[in-house]
Amino acid sequence: MLWSLVFALALVALYALAVLTPFGQEIDARSLGRSFFGGPALTALLTFLRPGIPALLAVMAMAAVVVGLVQRRWVDTSVCVAVALVLILGSGPLRDAVFVRPLLGDFGYFVNSYPSRHVVVGLALAVLIVRLWPWERSVGAARVAMVAAVAVLAAASVITFAHRASDVIGAVLLVGVFAPVVARGRVPTATQAMNRRPPLVWVVAAVTVAASVMVCAPSRGWVALGFSVLVPVAVASLTVIVLRVAVPERAVTRRGLQAGTPPPAE
Secondary structure, eight states: OHHHHHHHHHHHHHHHHHTSSHHHHHHHHTTTTOOSSOOHHHHHHHHHHHHHHHHHHHHHHHHHHHHHHHTTOHHHHHHHHHHHHHHHHHHHHHHHHTSOOOOOSSOSOOSOOOSOHHHHHHHHHHHHHHHTOSOGGGHHHHHHHHHHHHHHHHHHHHHTTSOOHHHHHHHHHHHHHHHHHHTTTOOOOHHHHHOSSHHHHHHHHHHHHHHHHHTTSSOHHHHHHHHHHHHHHHHHHHHHHHHHHHSOOHHHHHHOOTTSSOOOOO
């Protein structure tokens, strides 16, 4: 599946750049605890939200599974649960045995942290919730809520020193590898997934590039501002794409998917 390959290559490329090179580790370590906005009150709130968001998503996911079974969506429900379990149970061993962090200098704490398990769990549950969402009229609002939840979770992980920026972005890419499985192979094209609002795509790309330049600046203020923008924007943008691949929107399914036919109604 092309989407899985693209996400996998991006996951490995980010690991190679941010974890396996001294330059990448140095820049990545700058993100730890960086926040241009707020202060101790914001940090305290995010410290509460970091474990709270996955817990809330877990409750919502269990409810979605029950509703899916009641509606007899056997295949969708089984696939969603299986993928979520693989990601939740497999992300830890993958982090510790595959994406290991070599000691290349004094760049923050020395521990395997790529990708962030908190963000993997949050997004895996978010994908399940949106895929099994039972009310078609409000599924758009559910998408927005899930994107916001994952972005806040990622920002909280970075600002509270739990993870570096690459860890949370890599987590989204890892979930993206399995997005076509959730969609059961009926995935949108790149144009359908990314180009529904072309001006917005260009704005997001410009903001991401600008923030990436800021994080390399010598000024701590610019670094803090850059990461305060880069982390939520990058995570939210990638989460939107992951959700659109895993759960194509109605406008996409009406035009046809890569598998040739829209998914059957269940």
